[in-house]
Amino acid sequence: MRIEEFSEGISLKRSVDSGTAEQRRVVQEIIDGVRTGGDGALLRYTEKFDGVFPDSLRVTEEEMNEAYGALSEEEISIIREAADNIRSFHQKQVRNSWITTDETGSLLGQKITPLDAVGVYVPGGTATYPSSVLMNVIPAIAAGVERIVMVSPPGKDGKLNAAVLAAALIAGVTEIYKAGGAQVIAALAYGTETIKKVDKIVGPGNIYVALAKREVFGDVAIDMIAGPSEIAVLADETASANEIAADLLSQAEHDTRACSVLITTSMELANQAVLEVESQLESLPRKDIAEAAIRDYGRVIVCSGLNEAIAAVNELAPEHLEILTAEPMEVMAKIRHAGAIFIGRFSSEPVGDYFAGPNHVLPTNGTARFSSPLNVDDFQKKSSIIKYSEEAFQKNQAKITAFARLEGLEAHARAIEARKPGNGV
Template identity: 70%
Template sequence: MKIIHITKDQKLSLKRSIDAGTEEQRKIVREIIERVKKEGDQALYEYTKRFDGADLQSLHVSKEEISRAYEAVDKEFIDIVQEAAENIFHFHEKQKKESWFYFDEKGTMLGQKLTPVDAVGVYVPGGTAAYPSSVLMNIMPAKVAGVGRIVLVSPPDQNGSLPAEVLVAANEAGVSEIYKAGGAQAIAALAYGTETIEPVDKIVGPGNIFVALAKREVFGTVDIDMIAGPSEIVVLADETAVPHEVAADLLSQAEHDRLATSILVTPSIKLAKEVQKEVVAQLADLPRKDIAAASIEQFGAIYVTDSIEEAVGIVNQLAPEHLEVLTENPTGVLPKIKHAGAIFLGRYSSEPVGDYFAGPNHVLPTNGTARFSSPLNVDDFMKKSSIISYSEEAFRAHASKIAKFARYEGLEAHARAIEARLEKRGSDRNE
């Protein structure tokens, strides 16, 4: 892990174009989507056999499979999932907004009506690990919002099964529609529907490059949450931080993906050197050593600044997905942080606390997009409709201004639509 001395004038960024894919990948995704649109279930079965090695008889996960999943996990796991789900639900409950209206003295009523999205599809990745936490984080805010139909899709293993942990988490979250489908073909099915899977209005959840590209392609037909890039962590620390804890936190994200980014920003060269040694030592017996080592080698760094103020400036440039503040007074630093997806304050707020249990959502903006976007939240599953109701008095008071405004834009029919209500005709029911 390289130690790099940074000056206040240097410009840094986490932004990478790795989520754009290659032209060949985009072509493959478009072909898959078109085939699912035309052939429906048959395309899903064939792609599942080709990409996942599973010869499915049914796309739907049965109640019997759910029951077997509960038998396959221990009681402690179920208890943990239940408590985590409760924490996540209660945190997101505090985000929920209500419709509102106001009236003025002329009888005008204006307002905003909030309505949950009708149907949401949740993509849960397969591959090298099971992600029950991703299940909870994507489903619970939708439940709080009041979404009526939540569909989960995930790629099966070669035996045609989904991980027991994923099925248990989905069941505990109240999902009854679960399908064995992954990759771009699953995104296409959610967007356009097949004989078995009815289309949804919004798709959320992370996935590989083909899932990300498919979400880009179907956006507009449906809404999506975001295009998530590889995981990122930035640790902002001073000399009071504990080196082996900082190193462990950096590696907690490096083990996700060879493309993950782990960065320490500190004004302490002593801490920098000690963390550098700890990262090497802890990598030695890490089960996902190869992945973490590749991530640290390619995208890991320790930035040393002249002051904590300069370190904060570097953090705001990076706009990381996860930010840990391990300083003598973390809450004093907090007001100076402008850009970060999730902020973890103090020694005992290690990033995995937020990944699994605390309650705030772990679906966070990556690739520097924390400059302008937010974690997945209840608002992402709500639609806002503007309400406008003018009384006759209010209408007549403003009609000429509205008509003139329309004519300034050259839209005569707009102006006449207003003036039609000022004319007196024999057919006017008010006469």
């Protein structure tokens, strides 16, 4: 983990993984196959890639109840409390339609409408991501989406992970299918005999899922093409090197391309943090992954003062930002670009991953400069409302026709003139 001084132009950007030519060819072949072959193709690909041919694609109520019963009371209680926290946060994001009128009686407004159907992809196999279920499903429910479809690849036993199914039951989604990969992305986008198409697909996946989402975008909406996880810790001399190292490693263990950065005003803290990272790595179960990430993408940036450190953060636009300084709220007010901001030593990044309430689906790879966390707005669309009064029309019709002719659109101008007194009814 190298130590360097701040310089303008620093970046967290890693090359976007657009897959190999062969991977893109395979994904296109899978999408075409499911689009024309429906359930049969979906089942064949599930057998080919997941090693299982499900008796049925849809998860039954009995399977969900069995999964729920397989978890301990403590585990269920924790998932329920996390769901309550996430629900409470996202319900505050809900927008309402609005209408305003002016002195002429014209009516203008905005109509908020939830999407009809959303597909939620949850990674499967050996992984367990009940938190991903909660973070993707709950905002959609808060937005008012009526049909939420969850999909996840089955294990070798033909079942989905018990914690994932329990989280789905707690979150409130019951239409669940045992299929994953590019094949189920195609099913969600275009529909099969069993799975009706959706309007938007959200949720993380491997490179084949990411490529498939990119391929079907335009026929359906998608949330984002997320890159490897990243964390920046902004710290001064008051911070603990031990805690900083633990937080940096919490992201490094995700992926060999995960990025962990310490931005500090203290060279002493920088040196201590590097030693702590090296020490803590030794006992990590996922040491090989974290060690590679720290070696290739770990950095310590030493700044001359807090203003320079804040400038560094805004340049990086990190997915996760922790602020560990003497006056963190003052620092937070000057941050312009970060996916999620964690303030103070008790706001360690995993607090946000699992329990606090804000969404953990965040913009990566510098896109926090212009993107936001997954939220209720992502599951709603907006329609403009225009009801012009006769008085306003007569007042402004000449300006509108002039603007139309400025653009060379004569039919636009004539559509206005057709409504002038004496022209028609």
